[in-house]
Amino acid sequence: SERTYIMVKPDGVERGLVGEVISRFEKRGFKLLGLKAVQPTRQHLEQHYGDLKDKPFFPKLVDYMLSGPVVGMVWAGLSVVKTGRVMLGATNPLASAPGTIRGDYAIDVGKNICHGSDSVDSAEKEIALWFPEGVCNYTRSLDKLIYE
Ligand code: GTP
Ligand code: MG
Numbered sequence: 455s456e457r458t459y460i461m462v463k464p465d466g467v468e469r470g471l472v473g474e475v476i477s478r479f480e481k482r483g484f485k486l487l488g489l490k491a492v493q494p495t496r497q498h499l500e501q502h503y504g505d506l507k508d509k510p511f512f513p514k515l516v517d518y519m520l521s522g523p524v525v526g527m528v529w530a531g532l533s534v535v536k537t538g539r540v541m542l543g544a545t546n547p548l549a550s551a552p553g554t555i556r557g558d559y560a561i562d563v564g565k566n567i568c569h570g571s572d573s574v575d576s577a578e579k580e581i582a583l584w585f586p587e588g589v590c591n592y593t594r595s596l597d598k599l600i601y602e
Contacts, residue, residue: 485592
């Protein structure tokens, strides 16, 4: 099924919001396939955010993401890429609806707690980048209570 890469950024990790992010995806019914805390390297981040390298905020973004460990995860389920982004909220937390992660816990765009892949294609690239060792795959009896 469809997979996405969700990452709790250094501010989210330091603020103790890892469990909150995991919990929301679990309770929604998505399936956890991978989970890892890691101190990212500059090279890794420059690949991850390659599309943004010409943006004026890029150096600041990389410094922010280097400021501590991140927690990366892979979630699977129906429309999980798009739905995951809805659950995170708008990029700028001041524009994020209450009930979203950013809308409930963040204020500034440069400290917006979490990342979510923006397409199925970038999700697969990000999963390969952050989980080169691969992730789990399993079937859940629970799925019959979540999917019709
Ligand atoms: P991600 O899920 O983190 O990829 O966010 P996004 O897809 O909603 O936004 P985008 O990929 O365009 O930007 C990536 C990250 O760069 C954002 O989540 C912000 O942390 C940061 N960012 C984006 N725009 C700005 C900006 O104008 N100023 C600053 N300081 N940071 C920004
Ligand atoms: Mg993005």
